Amino acid sequence: MYALSEIVEVIDGQWAGCLDDRMIQDLLIDSRQVMAGRQTLFFALVSHRNDGHKYIGDLYQKGVRAFVVNHVPEGDFPEAGFVLVQDTLKALQQLAAHHRSRFHVPVIGLTGSNGKTIVKEWLAQLLSPDFHLVRSPKSYNSQVGVPLSVWQMNETHQLGIFEAGISKPNEMGALQKIIQPTLGVFTNIGQAHEENFISYMQKAGEKLNLFTQAEALVYCMDYYDIQQVILRADLGKKVRLLPWSRKFKEAPVYVADVQKQGKFATLSLVVRNEPMTFVIPFVDDASVENAIHCIVVCLEMKMDPQVLAQRLLGMSSIAMRLEIKAGINNCTIVNDYYNSDVNSLSIALDVMNQQQQHKEKVLILSDILESGRDERELYGAIAELIHEKGVGMLVGIGPAISRQARQFPQNSRFFDDVNDFMQRFPFSQFRNQTILLKGARAFEFEQIGMELQEKAHETVLEINFNHLVNNFNHYRSLIKPETKIMVMVKAFGYGSGNYEVSNILQFHRADYLTVAFADEGVELRRAGITLPIMVMSPEINSYDNIIKYHLEPEVFSFRNLELIERALEVTGVTLPLNVHVKLDTGMHRLGFSLKELPELIRRIQANPLIHVRSVFSHLATADNPDEDDFTMSQIKVFEQGSQMIVDAFPYKVLRHILNTAGITRFTQYQFDMVRLGIGLYGVPTCKQDEDVLETVVSLKTTINQIKEVPAGDSIGYNRHGRALHDMRIGIVPIGYADGLSRLLGNGNAKFYINNQPVPIIGDICMDMCMLDLTGVEAQEGDTVVVFDAEHPIGDIAKACQTIPYEVMTRISQRVKRVYYQE
Numbered sequence: 015m016y017a018l019s020e021i022v023e024v025i026d027g028q029w030a031g032c033l034d035d036r037m038i039q040d041l042l043i044d045s046r047q048v049m050a051g052r053q054t055l056f057f058a059l060v061s062h063r064n065d066g067h068k069y070i071g072d073l074y075q076k077g078v079r080a081f082v083v084n085h086v087p088e089g090d091f092p093e094a095g096f097v098l099v100q101d102t103l104k105a106l107q108q109l110a111a112h113h114r115s116r117f118h119v120p121v122i123g124l125t126g127s128n129g130k131t132i133v134k135e136w137l138a139q140l141l142s143p144d145f146h147l148v149r150s151p152k153s154y155n156s157q158v159g160v161p162l163s164v165w166q167m168n169e170t171h172q173l174g175i176f177e178a179g180i181s182k183p184n185e186m187g188a189l190q191k192i193i194q195p196t197l198g199v200f201t202n203i204g205q206a207h208e209e210n211f212i213s214y215m216q217k218a219g220e221k222l223n224l225f226t227q228a229e230a231l232v233y234c235m236d237y238y239d240i241q242q243v244i245l246r247a248d249l250g251k252k253v254r255l256l257p258w259s260r261k262f263k264e265a266p267v268y269v270a271d272v273q274k275q276g277k278f279a280t281l282s283l284v285v286r287n288e289p290m291t292f293v294i295p296f297v298d299d300a301s302v303e304n305a306i307h308c309i310v311v312c313l314e315m316k317m318d319p320q321v322l323a324q325r326l327l328g329m330s331s332i333a334m335r336l337e338i339k340a341g342i343n344n345c346t347i348v349n350d351y352y353n354s355d356v357n358s359l360s361i362a363l364d365v366m367n368q369q370q371q372h373k374e375k376v377l378i379l380s381d382i383l384e385s386g387r388d389e390r391e392l393y394g395a396i397a398e399l400i401h402e403k404g405v406g407m408l409v410g411i412g413p414a415i416s417r418q419a420r421q422f423p424q425n426s427r428f429f430d431d432v433n434d435f436m437q438r439f440p441f442s443q444f445r446n447q448t449i450l451l452k453g454a455r456a457f458e459f460e461q462i463g464m465e466l467q468e469k470a471h472e473t474v475l476e477i478n479f480n481h482l483v484n485n486f487n488h489y490r491s492l493i494k495p496e497t498k499i500m501v502m503v504k505a506f507g508y509g510s511g512n513y514e515v516s517n518i519l520q521f522h523r524a525d526y527l528t529v530a531f532a533d534e535g536v537e538l539r540r541a542g543i544t545l546p547i548m549v550m551s552p553e554i555n556s557y558d559n560i561i562k563y564h565l566e567p568e569v570f571s572f573r574n575l576e577l578i579e580r581a582l583e584v585t586g587v588t589l590p591l592n593v594h595v596k597l598d599t600g601m602h603r604l605g606f607s608l609k610e611l612p613e614l615i616r617r618i619q620a621n622p623l624i625h626v627r628s629v630f631s632h633l634a635t636a637d638n639p640d641e642d643d644f645t646m647s648q649i650k651v652f653e654q655g656s657q658m659i660v661d662a663f664p665y666k667v668l669r670h671i672l673n674t675a676g677i678t679r680f681t682q683y684q685f686d687m688v689r690l691g692i693g694l695y696g697v698p699t700c701k702q703d704e705d706v707l708e709t710v711v712s713l714k715t716t717i718n719q720i721k722e723v724p725a726g727d728s729i730g731y732n733r734h735g736r737a738l739h740d741m742r743i744g745i746v747p748i749g750y751a752d753g754l755s756r757l758l759g760n761g762n763a764k765f766y767i768n769n770q771p772v773p774i775i776g777d778i779c780m781d782m783c784m785l786d787l788t789g790v791e792a793q794e795g796d797t798v799v800v801f802d803a804e805h806p807i808g809d810i811a812k813a814c815q816t817i818p819y820e821v822m823t824r825i826s827q828r829v830k831r832v833y834y835q836e
Contacts, residue, residue: 025105027097045069110161121174123195127204145173155179182210198225200233380453381412393418473715481708498687500526509822532556557581570596570604590625628668637675675699712802735776753824755814763813
């Protein structure tokens with residue numbers, strides 16, 4: 015821990031505001047991740063996308079009192095201490111460098127175009143039995159990530175392992191000062207971020223700056239550019255060089271042979287003239303290279319070769335870049351979503367070729383971004399590479415690779431983007447193949463991976479968190495910055511999963527959550543949700559848990575008010591319980607009428623343990639323009655009644671009446687808070703939102719079996735389904751026990767296979783239903799869409815004479831939920 019005054023001195027800052035010399039333990043750059051506010055120092059970083067200064071007010075409310083800024087923000091922050099600097103990022107880096115200088119333990123620093131995260135994680139696996147070590151979390155290797163990684167160091171650590179990445183010249187110098195490696199690892203040099211460098215040589219030279227003060231450096235001398243920059247810098251005069259090679263026998267570590275058998279590779283090395291043999295549980299060339307780096311490091315750190323050999327056998331794969339998974343239709347999927355350059359493509363193709371279970375190899379490849387090379391030359395080299403590696407079929411995704419289609423084999427297919435591919439390519443064609451997914455992150459290849467990977471449950475409800483957040487931000491953009499937003503997560507998050515949705519809403523700064531019953535709120539509390547939670551329909555036996563788990567009940571009648579009063583008395587609490595007063599303004603469901611308010615106010619005023627957090631009502635027809643007069647009458651009654659409540663108490667009482675449709679159509683009546691419901695999940699409640707909201711929820715199943723039914727035969731229970739002609743039907747594993755309404759049967763609704771409509775034939779069964787596939791290209795295992803972005807849930811709702819709310823909330827919990835986001 016550091017005194018704030020010490021930090022001010024380290025980063026050459028100037029005091030402003032409160033001069034409280036508090037102790038600092040945590041550094042924060044993301045205001046959504048605040049934990050222990052009073053010991054946190056927030057750096058208000060400024061980028062072209064965001065400005066951390068605008069979150070200071072929110073952080074102050076959460077207890078943060080120390081800020082590094084380039085200007086003092088407007089607002090009333092009497093207890094806040096501001097440290098003024100010219101550049102907040104440089105200040106963060108200065109502090110991290112100072113922190114690193116306090117520790118005199120070995121630190122391994124890694125850089126390179128590929129492999130540094132894998133090598134870091136493997137070194138941690140190999141060395142952790144001998145050292146209490148600290149390492150970069152995930153891929154924290156940027157100008158911001160490195161300082162936060164190094165800040166983790168403390169007096170108990172005996173070893174540090176940190177990776178550093180750069181995207182342009184003159185970045186590595188700052189990272190060197192922060193990491194200060196005693197032992198360096200230069201994994202390799204490739205094409206990543208090539209557009210910002212004149213040549214490989216320049217990039218290698220810039221990366222080499224990480225090791226100018228190191229004691230020793232591990233690298234592969236077979237990389238010409240790395241070897242040349244080391245020689246030109248005459249680095250050997252200052253740093254002990256530990257190169258290894260497959261080509262040069264005179265290298266201190268010579269790789270004499272690599273034998274691959276099954277899932278294991280045997281590495282025969284000559285280490286300073288001494289033969290050594292190691293076996294690793296990987297066979298692809300990338301893993302072999304990464305493992306050799308690890309071997310040289312461990313031997314340099316005096317690990318016994320026999321111990322090292324045993325530990326190498328136990329190394330586990332790192333779920334980072336290259337992953338191998340079972341796919342649909344007996345395919346094998348190799349995922350590589352992170353790097354998009356020719357070198358990493360070559361490595362990934364080697365991994366694919368190690369999969370011997372299938373003869374045919376398929377490459378699904380996005381545009382190669384940030385290569386810095388001429389487009390025709392780049393894709394010509396890729397065409398030659400995939401020919402050399404024996405790729406049988408190429409699927410190219412992106413405008414650049416599509417423009418170069420003539421350079422690739424005739425059986426290649428090209429698409430504008432992922433959505434175009436997923437809509438137009440029949441996934442059923444993938445059978446008994448090894449498929450490599452090689453896409454830059456911007457192309458969102460995760461969507462393809464989800465479709466190709468084998469699913470344990472063939473009926474799934476997919477929830478797109480990116481779209482959910484976009485919808486949330488859309489509604490937030492309609493209200494004033496000071497207006498709070500309460501989100502409905504009742505009914506299992508409208509069928510989408512209450513904890514999963516609540517968790518992401520908490521991360522994205524919702525102000526309140528709302529559930530129907532206390533049990534739902536208790537579940538969220540137990541899962542770690544800390545946002546305030548309103549309970550709309552507290553049951554008679556739920557008030558003890560409401561008090562215990564700091565939930566906030568709705569008060570809608572004198573009876574439930576009395577139950578609250580009794581519970582407060584029995585539990586013996588001393589802190590007031592937040593409650594939300596419901597007014598009946600014309601919907602005539604729950605709530606107090608205006609004439610009941612004087613008695614209600616008197617009762618609450620007489621009980622110091624009841625604190626009115628808000629007063630609200632519910633609009634019955636906010637989505638219907640024909641009923642706008644009625645909506646305005648409700649708002650008028652609410653204004654009158656809520657003002658009576660507000661005036662009755664000496665503290666701030668929030669007011670809210672707008673639901674999802676109201677936020678869009680009656681924005682001027684947002685008061686202090688609004689309540690967002692089904693709009694969050696991408697279902698529009700009024701015409702204004704139809705082209706704005708993004709679909710969050712998709713329900714999909716698969717074809718289990720296909721049958722030929724002769725004309726005249728019946729299909730399903732009660733023989734309601736009739737084959738009027740020779741018919742081809744598909745049986746899919748979704749029925750009324752999964753939430754499918756029986757009203758959809760007998761042709762009343764259509765599902766979609768390869769974007770072709772297929773009607774339901776016969777009655778809906780408990781666990782399955784039958785589809786008419788006549789005239790539609792379909793195979794067993796094909797995906798069947800019940801509803802998604804292209805086939806709205808509203809169509810299903812209309813077919814079963816209900817509303818999307820009911821369709822979503824009927825989906826049973828036995829249907830697997832699959833959540834995905836960038």
